[in-house]
Amino acid sequence: MSDIILNVQQLHKDYVGEVNYKALKGIDFQLKRNEFVSVMGPSGSGKTTFLNCISTIDRPTNGSITINQKNPYELNDEDLAKFRRSELGFVFQDFNLVHTLTVEENILLPLTLDAVNAKEMTSRLAEVVEFLGIEEIMKKRTFEISGGQKQRVAIARAVIHQPSLLLADEPTGNLDSKAANSVMTLFQSIHETFQTSLLMVTHDPYVASFAERVIFMQDGMLYNEIQRGDHKKQFYQEIVDTLTFLGGGYHEL
Template identity: 45%
Template sequence: MDNTVVHVKNVHKIYGKKSESQFHALNGVSLHIQKGEFVGIMGPSGSGKTTLLNVISTLDRPTQGTIEIAGSDLTRMDQRKLADFRSEQLGFIFQDFNLLENLSIYENIALPLSLQGVSSKKIEPLVTNVAKKLGIEQILTKHPVAVSGGQKQRAAAARALVHNPAIILADEPTGALDSKNAKGLLEAMANLHEQHGVTIMMVTHDPFTASYCQRILFIQDGQLYKEIKRNNNRHDFYKEILDVLGEFGTSHGIA
Protein backbone atom coordinates (compact mmCIF):
# COMPACT_ATOMS: atom_id res chain seq x y z
CA MET A 1 0.00 0.00 0.00
CA ASP A 2 1.24 3.47 -0.80
CA ASN A 3 1.52 5.41 2.44
CA THR A 4 2.56 8.72 0.90
CA VAL A 5 0.49 11.63 2.27
CA VAL A 6 2.42 14.50 0.72
CA HIS A 7 4.40 14.32 -2.51
CA VAL A 8 6.10 17.53 -3.61
CA LYS A 9 7.69 17.19 -7.05
CA ASN A 10 10.27 19.66 -8.33
CA VAL A 11 8.43 22.70 -6.99
CA HIS A 12 9.53 26.22 -7.90
CA LYS A 13 8.05 29.44 -6.60
CA ILE A 14 8.99 32.71 -8.23
CA TYR A 15 7.61 35.91 -6.69
CA GLY A 16 7.09 38.94 -8.91
CA LYS A 17 5.95 39.32 -12.52
CA LYS A 18 8.26 38.75 -15.46
CA SER A 19 8.52 42.50 -16.10
CA GLU A 20 9.45 43.20 -12.49
CA SER A 21 12.33 42.08 -10.33
CA GLN A 22 11.71 38.43 -9.52
CA PHE A 23 12.67 36.31 -6.57
CA HIS A 24 13.16 32.56 -6.80
CA ALA A 25 11.93 31.53 -3.32
CA LEU A 26 11.69 27.78 -4.05
CA ASN A 27 14.16 26.32 -6.49
CA GLY A 28 13.25 22.72 -7.32
CA VAL A 29 12.08 21.22 -4.03
CA SER A 30 11.03 17.56 -3.96
CA LEU A 31 9.94 15.70 -0.83
CA HIS A 32 7.71 12.93 0.48
CA ILE A 33 5.88 12.71 3.77
CA GLN A 34 4.57 9.28 4.79
CA LYS A 35 1.46 8.56 6.79
CA GLY A 36 2.07 8.95 10.53
CA GLU A 37 5.31 10.94 10.22
CA PHE A 38 6.13 13.99 12.33
CA VAL A 39 8.34 16.08 10.03
CA GLY A 40 10.08 19.36 10.81
CA ILE A 41 11.12 22.03 8.34
CA MET A 42 14.05 24.25 9.34
CA GLY A 43 16.37 26.70 7.62
CA PRO A 44 17.74 30.22 7.82
CA SER A 45 15.49 33.25 7.64
CA GLY A 46 14.41 33.80 4.03
CA SER A 47 15.24 30.23 2.96
CA GLY A 48 11.66 29.53 1.80
CA LYS A 49 10.08 27.71 4.76
CA THR A 50 6.88 29.75 4.85
CA THR A 51 6.64 29.65 1.06
CA LEU A 52 6.92 25.85 1.15
CA LEU A 53 4.27 25.59 3.86
CA ASN A 54 1.98 27.95 1.92
CA VAL A 55 2.16 25.97 -1.31
CA ILE A 56 1.59 22.67 0.52
CA SER A 57 -1.30 24.17 2.48
CA THR A 58 -2.94 25.41 -0.77
CA LEU A 59 -2.72 29.05 0.38
CA ASP A 60 -0.39 29.79 -2.54
CA ARG A 61 0.34 28.12 -5.88
CA PRO A 62 3.75 26.94 -7.07
CA THR A 63 5.09 28.52 -10.26
CA GLN A 64 6.22 25.09 -11.46
CA GLY A 65 6.06 21.50 -10.24
CA THR A 66 3.29 19.46 -8.65
CA ILE A 67 2.01 18.82 -5.14
CA GLU A 68 -0.09 15.79 -4.29
CA ILE A 69 -1.78 15.35 -0.94
CA ALA A 70 -3.69 12.18 -0.09
CA GLY A 71 -3.56 11.25 -3.77
CA SER A 72 -5.02 14.53 -5.10
CA ASP A 73 -3.01 16.84 -7.33
CA LEU A 74 -3.45 20.34 -5.86
CA THR A 75 -1.97 22.02 -8.88
CA ARG A 76 -4.90 20.82 -11.00
CA MET A 77 -7.66 22.12 -8.72
CA ASP A 78 -9.52 25.39 -9.13
CA GLN A 79 -10.00 27.77 -6.19
CA ARG A 80 -13.34 26.29 -5.20
CA LYS A 81 -12.04 22.73 -5.13
CA LEU A 82 -9.00 23.90 -3.21
CA ALA A 83 -11.19 25.49 -0.54
CA ASP A 84 -13.13 22.23 -0.12
CA PHE A 85 -9.93 20.23 -0.09
CA ARG A 86 -8.42 22.51 2.56
CA SER A 87 -11.40 22.22 4.87
CA GLU A 88 -11.64 18.44 4.51
CA GLN A 89 -8.05 17.25 4.27
CA LEU A 90 -5.90 19.81 6.09
CA GLY A 91 -5.59 20.90 9.71
CA PHE A 92 -3.75 24.08 10.70
CA ILE A 93 -2.01 25.18 13.87
CA PHE A 94 -0.67 28.75 13.83
CA GLN A 95 1.61 30.59 16.23
CA ASP A 96 -1.14 32.77 17.65
CA PHE A 97 -3.83 30.09 18.33
CA ASN A 98 -6.52 31.77 16.19
CA LEU A 99 -9.30 30.76 18.58
CA LEU A 100 -12.52 32.75 18.48
CA GLU A 101 -12.91 34.52 21.83
CA ASN A 102 -16.72 34.50 21.76
CA LEU A 103 -16.93 30.74 21.44
CA SER A 104 -16.24 28.16 24.14
CA ILE A 105 -13.29 25.81 23.72
CA TYR A 106 -15.81 23.12 22.74
CA GLU A 107 -17.35 25.35 20.06
CA ASN A 108 -13.93 26.34 18.77
CA ILE A 109 -12.91 22.70 18.35
CA ALA A 110 -16.25 21.88 16.72
CA LEU A 111 -15.98 24.76 14.24
CA PRO A 112 -14.48 22.92 11.23
CA LEU A 113 -17.31 20.35 11.50
CA SER A 114 -20.07 22.93 12.09
CA LEU A 115 -18.84 24.77 9.01
CA GLN A 116 -19.11 21.55 7.01
CA GLY A 117 -22.70 21.20 8.18
CA VAL A 118 -22.14 18.12 10.37
CA SER A 119 -24.98 17.62 12.89
CA SER A 120 -24.32 18.49 16.53
CA LYS A 121 -25.16 14.93 17.48
CA LYS A 122 -22.33 13.63 15.31
CA ILE A 123 -19.98 16.41 16.42
CA GLU A 124 -20.21 15.68 20.14
CA PRO A 125 -18.31 12.35 20.28
CA LEU A 126 -15.70 13.64 17.81
CA VAL A 127 -14.94 16.71 19.93
CA THR A 128 -14.83 14.66 23.14
CA ASN A 129 -12.48 12.18 21.49
CA VAL A 130 -9.90 14.74 20.26
CA ALA A 131 -10.13 16.68 23.54
CA LYS A 132 -9.15 13.46 25.34
CA LYS A 133 -6.23 12.87 22.99
CA LEU A 134 -4.94 16.35 23.85
CA GLY A 135 -5.75 16.23 27.55
CA ILE A 136 -8.19 19.16 27.59
CA GLU A 137 -11.55 17.46 28.37
CA GLN A 138 -11.86 19.51 31.57
CA ILE A 139 -11.77 22.94 29.87
CA LEU A 140 -14.33 22.41 27.09
CA THR A 141 -16.98 24.68 28.60
CA LYS A 142 -14.53 27.53 29.23
CA HIS A 143 -13.82 30.43 26.92
CA PRO A 144 -10.30 31.06 25.55
CA VAL A 145 -9.77 34.02 27.89
CA ALA A 146 -10.13 31.69 30.89
CA VAL A 147 -7.45 29.13 29.93
CA SER A 148 -3.63 29.17 29.70
CA GLY A 149 -1.64 29.72 26.50
CA GLY A 150 -0.69 26.05 26.49
CA GLN A 151 -4.32 24.97 26.79
CA LYS A 152 -5.31 27.38 24.02
CA GLN A 153 -2.73 25.86 21.73
CA ARG A 154 -3.90 22.33 22.59
CA ALA A 155 -7.42 23.44 21.79
CA ALA A 156 -6.10 24.76 18.46
CA ALA A 157 -4.46 21.36 17.89
CA ALA A 158 -7.76 19.62 18.70
CA ARG A 159 -9.56 21.88 16.23
CA ALA A 160 -6.92 21.04 13.60
CA LEU A 161 -7.56 17.34 14.18
CA VAL A 162 -11.30 17.07 14.74
CA HIS A 163 -12.25 16.47 11.09
CA ASN A 164 -9.55 13.76 10.76
CA PRO A 165 -7.44 15.54 8.12
CA ALA A 166 -4.75 13.82 6.03
CA ILE A 167 -2.10 16.06 7.60
CA ILE A 168 -1.69 18.75 10.26
CA LEU A 169 0.39 21.74 9.17
CA ALA A 170 1.91 23.75 11.99
CA ASP A 171 3.71 27.07 11.63
CA GLU A 172 5.84 27.91 14.69
CA PRO A 173 3.21 26.41 17.05
CA THR A 174 5.30 27.07 20.16
CA GLY A 175 6.23 30.62 19.15
CA ALA A 176 3.89 32.31 21.62
CA LEU A 177 4.37 29.85 24.52
CA ASP A 178 6.68 29.86 27.52
CA SER A 179 8.98 26.85 27.80
CA LYS A 180 6.73 24.84 30.14
CA ASN A 181 3.65 25.25 27.94
CA ALA A 182 5.74 24.66 24.80
CA LYS A 183 6.94 21.35 26.25
CA GLY A 184 3.37 20.33 27.10
CA LEU A 185 2.16 21.08 23.58
CA LEU A 186 5.08 19.26 21.96
CA GLU A 187 4.52 16.20 24.13
CA ALA A 188 0.86 16.27 23.11
CA MET A 189 1.84 16.53 19.42
CA ALA A 190 4.41 13.72 19.76
CA ASN A 191 1.70 11.61 21.40
CA LEU A 192 -0.67 12.24 18.47
CA HIS A 193 2.04 11.02 16.13
CA GLU A 194 3.20 8.05 18.25
CA GLN A 195 -0.08 6.78 19.69
CA HIS A 196 -2.62 7.85 17.08
CA GLY A 197 -0.63 7.84 13.82
CA VAL A 198 -1.37 11.49 13.06
CA THR A 199 0.74 12.98 10.25
CA ILE A 200 2.28 16.35 11.11
CA MET A 201 4.50 18.81 9.25
CA MET A 202 5.87 21.63 11.37
CA VAL A 203 7.91 24.69 10.46
CA THR A 204 10.06 25.96 13.30
CA HIS A 205 13.23 27.94 13.86
CA ASP A 206 13.59 26.52 17.37
CA PRO A 207 15.89 23.48 17.80
CA PHE A 208 14.18 22.37 21.02
CA THR A 209 10.79 22.36 19.30
CA ALA A 210 12.26 20.57 16.28
CA SER A 211 13.81 17.89 18.50
CA TYR A 212 10.32 16.40 18.99
CA CYS A 213 10.11 15.59 15.27
CA GLN A 214 11.07 12.24 13.82
CA ARG A 215 12.70 13.68 10.71
CA ILE A 216 13.86 17.18 9.81
CA LEU A 217 14.30 18.71 6.37
CA PHE A 218 16.61 21.70 6.25
CA ILE A 219 16.19 24.15 3.43
CA GLN A 220 18.54 26.85 2.25
CA ASP A 221 18.09 29.30 -0.63
CA GLY A 222 14.90 27.54 -1.71
CA GLN A 223 16.49 24.11 -1.98
CA LEU A 224 16.70 21.05 0.22
CA TYR A 225 20.01 21.24 2.05
CA LYS A 226 19.99 18.19 4.31
CA GLU A 227 17.73 15.68 5.98
CA ILE A 228 18.26 14.14 9.41
CA LYS A 229 16.31 11.40 11.18
CA ARG A 230 15.88 10.80 14.86
CA ASN A 231 16.96 7.29 15.69
CA ASN A 232 18.30 8.04 19.11
CA ASN A 233 17.03 9.92 22.12
CA ARG A 234 15.65 13.43 21.81
CA HIS A 235 18.58 15.06 23.57
CA ASP A 236 21.09 13.67 21.05
CA PHE A 237 18.80 14.72 18.20
CA TYR A 238 18.70 18.23 19.64
CA LYS A 239 22.52 18.37 19.51
CA GLU A 240 22.49 17.06 15.96
CA ILE A 241 20.04 19.82 14.97
CA LEU A 242 22.29 22.47 16.54
CA ASP A 243 25.22 21.12 14.51
CA VAL A 244 23.33 21.46 11.22
CA LEU A 245 22.13 24.96 12.14
CA GLY A 246 25.78 25.79 12.86
CA GLU A 247 26.60 24.91 9.25
CA PHE A 248 24.43 27.81 8.10
CA GLY A 249 26.88 30.14 9.83
CA THR A 250 26.30 33.22 11.91
CA SER A 251 25.73 35.51 8.93
CA HIS A 252 22.23 34.01 8.60
CA GLY A 253 19.65 34.72 11.23
CA ILE A 254 17.69 31.57 12.01
CA ALA A 255 14.02 32.53 12.00
Protein backbone atom coordinates in the same frame (compact mmCIF):
# COMPACT_ATOMS: atom_id res chain seq x y z
CA MET B 1 -2.87 2.76 -0.67
CA SER B 2 0.48 4.44 -1.24
CA ASP B 3 2.79 4.83 1.76
CA ILE B 4 3.60 8.36 0.50
CA ILE B 5 1.03 10.88 1.71
CA LEU B 6 2.77 14.02 0.39
CA ASN B 7 4.76 14.17 -2.82
CA VAL B 8 6.42 17.45 -3.88
CA GLN B 9 8.21 17.60 -7.22
CA GLN B 10 10.31 20.46 -8.56
CA LEU B 11 8.44 23.05 -6.50
CA HIS B 12 9.15 26.67 -7.48
CA LYS B 13 7.67 29.84 -6.02
CA ASP B 14 8.47 33.28 -7.44
CA TYR B 15 7.22 36.57 -6.06
CA VAL B 16 6.92 39.33 -8.64
CA GLY B 17 7.07 43.00 -7.64
CA GLU B 18 9.47 45.92 -7.60
CA VAL B 19 12.10 43.30 -6.86
CA ASN B 20 11.48 39.79 -8.17
CA TYR B 21 12.29 37.10 -5.65
CA LYS B 22 12.66 33.33 -6.06
CA ALA B 23 11.50 31.91 -2.71
CA LEU B 24 11.60 28.23 -3.73
CA LYS B 25 13.97 26.85 -6.35
CA GLY B 26 12.99 23.34 -7.36
CA ILE B 27 12.24 21.34 -4.20
CA ASP B 28 11.68 17.58 -4.29
CA PHE B 29 10.29 16.11 -1.07
CA GLN B 30 8.24 13.14 0.12
CA LEU B 31 6.45 12.60 3.42
CA LYS B 32 5.52 9.05 4.30
CA ARG B 33 2.19 8.15 5.82
CA ASN B 34 2.37 8.46 9.63
CA GLU B 35 5.73 10.27 9.49
CA PHE B 36 6.63 13.32 11.61
CA VAL B 37 9.05 15.73 9.89
CA SER B 38 10.37 19.13 11.00
CA VAL B 39 11.47 21.84 8.55
CA MET B 40 14.27 24.18 9.64
CA GLY B 41 16.55 26.83 8.18
CA PRO B 42 17.69 30.45 8.51
CA SER B 43 15.23 33.31 8.18
CA GLY B 44 14.42 33.76 4.48
CA SER B 45 15.33 30.18 3.58
CA GLY B 46 11.82 29.53 2.22
CA LYS B 47 10.49 27.17 4.89
CA THR B 48 7.22 29.03 5.55
CA THR B 49 6.65 29.51 1.80
CA PHE B 50 7.19 25.77 1.40
CA LEU B 51 4.55 25.04 4.04
CA ASN B 52 2.18 27.64 2.57
CA CYS B 53 2.35 26.01 -0.86
CA ILE B 54 1.57 22.60 0.62
CA SER B 55 -1.31 24.05 2.66
CA THR B 56 -2.71 25.77 -0.49
CA ILE B 57 -2.27 29.24 1.05
CA ASP B 58 0.26 30.11 -1.69
CA ARG B 59 -0.04 28.81 -5.26
CA PRO B 60 3.27 27.45 -6.63
CA THR B 61 4.79 29.05 -9.71
CA ASN B 62 5.88 25.67 -11.07
CA GLY B 63 6.05 22.07 -9.92
CA SER B 64 3.51 19.69 -8.44
CA ILE B 65 2.12 18.85 -5.01
CA THR B 66 0.02 15.76 -4.38
CA ILE B 67 -1.61 14.89 -1.05
CA ASN B 68 -3.13 11.43 -0.84
CA GLN B 69 -2.49 11.24 -4.60
CA LYS B 70 -4.62 14.33 -5.28
CA ASN B 71 -3.32 17.65 -6.60
CA PRO B 72 -5.27 20.35 -4.70
CA TYR B 73 -4.36 22.96 -7.30
CA GLU B 74 -6.36 21.08 -9.94
CA LEU B 75 -9.59 21.44 -7.89
CA ASN B 76 -12.19 24.18 -8.25
CA ASP B 77 -12.79 26.52 -5.32
CA GLU B 78 -15.62 24.50 -3.79
CA ASP B 79 -13.78 21.18 -4.03
CA LEU B 80 -10.57 22.78 -2.76
CA ALA B 81 -12.38 24.05 0.35
CA LYS B 82 -13.72 20.53 0.97
CA PHE B 83 -10.27 19.06 0.36
CA ARG B 84 -8.70 21.38 2.94
CA ARG B 85 -11.30 20.47 5.54
CA SER B 86 -11.11 16.73 4.94
CA GLU B 87 -7.39 16.20 4.33
CA LEU B 88 -5.54 18.99 6.13
CA GLY B 89 -5.24 20.29 9.68
CA PHE B 90 -3.52 23.60 10.49
CA VAL B 91 -1.80 24.82 13.66
CA PHE B 92 -0.21 28.29 13.66
CA GLN B 93 1.94 30.35 16.00
CA ASP B 94 -0.81 32.91 16.69
CA PHE B 95 -3.51 30.22 17.26
CA ASN B 96 -6.04 31.80 14.79
CA LEU B 97 -8.97 31.23 17.14
CA VAL B 98 -12.29 33.05 16.73
CA HIS B 99 -12.54 35.32 19.77
CA THR B 100 -16.34 35.68 19.62
CA LEU B 101 -16.80 31.91 20.02
CA THR B 102 -16.35 29.69 23.07
CA VAL B 103 -13.58 27.11 23.21
CA GLU B 104 -16.10 24.38 22.36
CA GLU B 105 -17.47 26.32 19.40
CA ASN B 106 -13.94 26.95 18.09
CA ILE B 107 -13.10 23.26 18.22
CA LEU B 108 -16.33 22.24 16.49
CA LEU B 109 -15.98 24.81 13.69
CA PRO B 110 -14.59 22.41 11.03
CA LEU B 111 -17.39 19.91 11.71
CA THR B 112 -20.00 22.69 11.64
CA LEU B 113 -18.76 23.83 8.23
CA ASP B 114 -19.09 20.26 6.96
CA ALA B 115 -22.61 19.90 8.46
CA VAL B 116 -21.62 16.84 10.50
CA ASN B 117 -24.57 15.51 12.53
CA ALA B 118 -24.87 16.39 16.21
CA LYS B 119 -24.25 12.85 17.50
CA GLU B 120 -20.99 12.55 15.54
CA MET B 121 -19.91 16.04 16.72
CA THR B 122 -20.49 15.12 20.35
CA SER B 123 -18.57 11.87 20.02
CA ARG B 124 -15.55 13.43 18.29
CA LEU B 125 -15.52 16.41 20.66
CA ALA B 126 -15.49 14.17 23.73
CA GLU B 127 -12.60 12.11 22.35
CA VAL B 128 -10.34 15.01 21.39
CA VAL B 129 -11.12 17.10 24.49
CA GLU B 130 -10.32 14.21 26.83
CA PHE B 131 -7.14 13.42 24.89
CA LEU B 132 -5.93 17.02 25.16
CA GLY B 133 -7.06 17.49 28.77
CA ILE B 134 -9.11 20.65 28.24
CA GLU B 135 -12.52 19.58 29.56
CA GLU B 136 -12.66 22.36 32.15
CA ILE B 137 -12.35 25.25 29.67
CA MET B 138 -14.98 24.25 27.11
CA LYS B 139 -17.41 27.08 27.94
CA LYS B 140 -14.76 29.80 28.27
CA ARG B 141 -13.94 32.45 25.69
CA THR B 142 -10.47 32.50 24.19
CA PHE B 143 -9.48 35.67 26.09
CA GLU B 144 -10.06 33.81 29.36
CA ILE B 145 -7.46 31.08 28.80
CA SER B 146 -3.64 30.93 28.73
CA GLY B 147 -1.39 30.72 25.68
CA GLY B 148 -0.72 27.04 26.28
CA GLN B 149 -4.45 26.36 26.56
CA LYS B 150 -5.11 28.35 23.37
CA GLN B 151 -2.65 26.19 21.48
CA ARG B 152 -4.31 23.03 22.82
CA VAL B 153 -7.65 24.38 21.58
CA ALA B 154 -6.08 25.16 18.18
CA ILE B 155 -4.70 21.60 18.03
CA ALA B 156 -8.11 20.17 18.97
CA ARG B 157 -9.74 22.16 16.16
CA ALA B 158 -7.04 20.99 13.74
CA VAL B 159 -7.47 17.28 14.47
CA ILE B 160 -11.20 16.90 15.27
CA HIS B 161 -12.01 16.18 11.61
CA GLN B 162 -9.27 13.51 11.56
CA PRO B 163 -7.08 15.00 8.80
CA SER B 164 -4.60 12.92 6.83
CA LEU B 165 -1.90 15.59 7.18
CA LEU B 166 -1.34 18.02 10.03
CA LEU B 167 0.65 21.17 9.14
CA ALA B 168 2.17 23.34 11.88
CA ASP B 169 3.96 26.68 11.46
CA GLU B 170 6.00 27.66 14.54
CA PRO B 171 3.37 26.11 16.86
CA THR B 172 5.39 26.92 20.01
CA GLY B 173 6.58 30.38 18.93
CA ASN B 174 4.31 32.25 21.39
CA LEU B 175 4.73 29.82 24.29
CA ASP B 176 7.10 29.63 27.26
CA SER B 177 9.37 26.60 27.52
CA LYS B 178 7.04 24.63 29.84
CA ALA B 179 4.01 25.16 27.59
CA ALA B 180 6.10 24.43 24.49
CA ASN B 181 7.24 21.11 25.93
CA SER B 182 3.64 20.24 26.79
CA VAL B 183 2.42 21.08 23.29
CA MET B 184 5.18 19.07 21.62
CA THR B 185 4.46 16.08 23.84
CA LEU B 186 0.86 16.37 22.62
CA PHE B 187 1.96 16.51 18.99
CA GLN B 188 3.99 13.37 19.50
CA SER B 189 1.03 11.65 21.17
CA ILE B 190 -1.34 12.69 18.36
CA HIS B 191 1.14 11.40 15.80
CA GLU B 192 1.46 8.05 17.56
CA THR B 193 -2.15 7.57 18.74
CA PHE B 194 -4.04 8.72 15.64
CA GLN B 195 -1.30 7.85 13.12
CA THR B 196 -1.41 11.39 11.77
CA SER B 197 1.27 12.53 9.32
CA LEU B 198 2.83 15.75 10.58
CA LEU B 199 4.92 18.44 8.87
CA MET B 200 6.14 21.26 11.12
CA VAL B 201 8.17 24.42 10.54
CA THR B 202 10.16 25.53 13.58
CA HIS B 203 13.26 27.56 14.46
CA ASP B 204 13.73 25.74 17.79
CA PRO B 205 16.12 22.75 17.80
CA TYR B 206 14.50 21.26 20.91
CA VAL B 207 11.04 21.41 19.31
CA ALA B 208 12.43 19.95 16.07
CA SER B 209 13.97 17.03 17.98
CA PHE B 210 10.47 15.62 18.64
CA ALA B 211 10.25 14.72 14.94
CA GLU B 212 11.56 11.56 13.32
CA ARG B 213 13.32 13.49 10.57
CA VAL B 214 14.49 17.08 10.12
CA ILE B 215 14.98 18.68 6.71
CA PHE B 216 17.02 21.86 6.41
CA MET B 217 16.41 24.60 3.85
CA GLN B 218 18.74 27.32 2.63
CA ASP B 219 18.15 29.90 -0.11
CA GLY B 220 14.93 28.25 -1.29
CA MET B 221 16.44 24.78 -1.65
CA LEU B 222 16.71 21.65 0.46
CA TYR B 223 20.17 21.59 1.97
CA ASN B 224 20.31 18.48 4.14
CA GLU B 225 18.29 16.10 6.28
CA ILE B 226 18.95 14.00 9.37
CA GLN B 227 17.10 11.09 10.98
CA ARG B 228 16.44 10.79 14.70
CA GLY B 229 17.26 7.14 15.26
CA ASP B 230 17.35 5.89 18.87
CA HIS B 231 19.30 8.71 20.52
CA LYS B 232 17.31 11.93 20.95
CA LYS B 233 20.16 13.84 22.63
CA GLN B 234 22.50 13.04 19.77
CA PHE B 235 19.77 14.00 17.30
CA TYR B 236 19.30 17.34 19.06
CA GLN B 237 23.04 18.04 18.91
CA GLU B 238 23.15 17.22 15.18
CA ILE B 239 20.29 19.69 14.63
CA VAL B 240 22.16 22.43 16.53
CA ASP B 241 25.40 21.70 14.66
CA THR B 242 23.66 21.85 11.27
CA LEU B 243 21.89 25.13 12.11
CA THR B 244 25.13 26.64 13.36
CA PHE B 245 26.84 25.69 10.10
CA LEU B 246 23.99 27.16 8.05
CA GLY B 247 23.73 30.52 9.71
CA GLY B 248 25.80 31.13 12.81
CA GLY B 249 24.27 30.65 16.24
CA TYR B 250 20.91 28.90 16.12
CA HIS B 251 19.34 31.58 18.37
CA GLU B 252 19.63 33.92 15.37
CA LEU B 253 17.64 31.62 13.09
